[in-house]
Amino acid sequence: MRSGGKRWGNWQLKPMLPGATLRERLVACLGALVGIALTGLISGWIVGKGPHIPMIVAPMGASAVLLFAVPASPLAQPWSIIGGNTLSALIGVTAAHLIPDPVAAIGVGVSVAIAVMSLTRCLHPPGGAAALTALIGGPAVTSSGFLFPFVPVGLNSLVLVGLGIVFHRLARRQYPHRPAATPANTHGTADLPAPLRVGFRAGDLDAALLTLDETLDIDRADLDRLLREIEYKALARSHGALTCADIMSRDVVTIGMHERVERARELLFQHDIRTLPVVDAADRLVGTVGLRELILRSMGDIAQAMSAARTAGPDEPALVLVPALTDGRTHAVVVTAPDRRVLGIVTQTDMLATLARAATTQALLPP
Structure with missing residues (x-):
């Protein structure tokens, strides 16, 4: 029983995401606190208070998780948040108007939202919730009609992203995330840069991703940089006696x-x-x-x-x-x-x- 408890404790304390230090988690919590509170306050000030329209929608909570907890994720970038939420809400409203059956409407709305986000390169998980909110959000959402995707969803998304950019800058974190630049040949010749002539190549990375047959939540350039850094660290460890x-x-x-x-x-x-x-x-x-x-x-x-x-x-x-x-x-x-x-x-x-x-x-x- 004691050993089982120990395993449970170790599992609880182990970060779920690579690089998820205690400091990073605390920064994410503080960012979400500031971001969500100010988004609701600013949006309510712009659109006014009352039952006619919500000042903030539920998917913003999920967007805040991505924006403040994993700001390097491709799913958390500005266009993903703004485009993903707004387009998905628009798809949800459209499905509600075109499909009488509510069960069919919610299925079609979410699935088409995923397709549209994928095609427009703004895949954002809370977008599925935005589409669903547009379909089952109640009288306030229904009365808003095609205004709902833009106010409050689009407005909330814009305000949240703007606050996220300011917060991350003050916290000295990079956002929007810029993927690692591919090493370039600085000599103006056709040769590959020296770091790319040995070890794995771009084709090897593509072949490995094809073999895994999974979608990874990391930019391809960041993945390339991570693997090369692992190579260098392993090389340094194997010859670590030399300083x-x-x-x-x-x-x-x-x-x-x-x-x-x-x-x-x-x-x-x-x-x-x-x-x-x-x-x-x-x-x-x-x-x-x-x-x-x-x-x-x-x-x-x-x-x-x-x-x-x-x-x-x-x-x-x-x-x-x-x-x-x-x-x-x-x-x-x-x-x-x-x-x-x-x-x-x-x-x-x-x-x-x-x-x-x-x-x-x-x-x-x-x-």
């Missing part, structure tokens, strides 16, 4: 942010390197400069030419730098202390030597 401090160059050539561009060019050629960390008067890292920046700006201070630096801590696994050093633009990652002092630098050459040594060691191990 950035183990492979970094420690005698780092730096340049002050107020020195001249000409001096940076001189140092790059003198030491045959591609990236210079830029430091302030206290020797803290403020950016990097390389040949690309010097071509774009041939005169002036380094502070006007430098770019943001890619950084890592000395204790981080060295192989977690592989994505940055293979993106086609980053030639070095600067290793820094917590106070931003430069401790070392890991270049593409350092990483290549590390990977080559790891592969050689693995090949020499007995089977």
